[in-house]
């Protein structure tokens with residue numbers, strides 16, 4: 001039984017114990033974490049967190065400067081996504097951002113039995129949204145290339161549909177749906193389209209600038225009403241830092257709740273969390289300012305090139321096969337005896353998981369070629385043995 005401590009330990013003792021206990025954790029700088037969308041935070045962001053960890057964006061009347069900086073971060077993200085004026089927040093992650101989008105669509109539609117149409121490849125955060133908000137999920141089939149089948153989405157539109165979801169960078173394969181076609185469809189039926197670019201939002205704009213052939217996915221497309229874009233994934237901001245960006249004020253108005261008794265005065269909150277970290281929003285602002293488009297382009301260039309190289313290696317490996325050509329910096333592959341291979345890779349300390357019949361490698365900024373070479377060496381050995 002773990003009990004509440006009677007007497008306090010010294011700071012040193014606490015730190016010692018933590019250091020020992022956390023030796024069980026896999027860390028990003030070990031180069032062993034290949035299956036996560038998180039990464040080692042940028043050093044500047046770490047500095048900002050330690051300087052400003054007391055700032056609470058849940059009470060913006062107290063932390064007026066922080067609120068203005070959050071607003072600027074939202075505007076910069078909006079600008080990256082081709083919006084002149086954005087409405088949104090820096091939130092706890094892609095899950096909260098997706099829930100907020102569903103909440104906005106549901107509240108605006110205001111119908112008895114709301115339904116949301118989304119790809120079978122959608123992230124499980126929509127299951128949480130569905131349960132909490134009492135919105136029925138209507139799943140749309142995928143094409144052979146794992147992008148959503150737009151015709152299937154169309155066939156599922158009813159009077160109860162409150163909106164459509166497209167994904168720009170699926171969790172499993174990094175597939176970018178045909179968002180231009182989804183946008184046209186949404187406009188034809190007068191429905192809002194939410195784009196889950198939690199992962200792709202910090203990849204696609206830069207990859208496009210590097211010459212990669214990827215579809216438009218953002219507010220350039222008139223049907224897109226909201227976008228999830230997560231700074232704590234490829235944005236290199238410390239957890240928690242997600243982003244929800246809306247095209248119009250009415251979406252944020254539809255989810256705003258009065259918070260009357262705050263020390264800084266009454267405000268309206270559109271986020272799920274009340275008290276929320278200001279430092280992470282400041283870190284978003286700081287990294288956008290510090291890295292700029294050019295900085296992120298460099299990070300994405302390395303990640304995309306590494307993905308192509310790694311996909312090439314998998315293609316030549318006996319006993320393994322690519323699930324599809326990578327669109328972004330995610331390479332997923334199947335193997336013979338997948339369960340056994342996964343188990344052995346884990347035993348050798350690799351931070352990967354097999355899901356839906358494949359192993360997913362995410363080329364985050366902490367993943368370097370030498371780590372992948374080590375991994376491939378292990379994988380080859382294991383494939384020979386199984």
Ligand SMILES: Cc1ncc(COP(=O)(O)O)c(C=O)c1O
Pocket residue numbers: 037092093094095096098123125167169170171196197198199230242
């Ligand atoms: C496409 C997509 N959307 C949403 C999420 C949820 O993000 P978070 O874990 O930050 O809540 C993820 C996480 O992997 C994701 O891949």
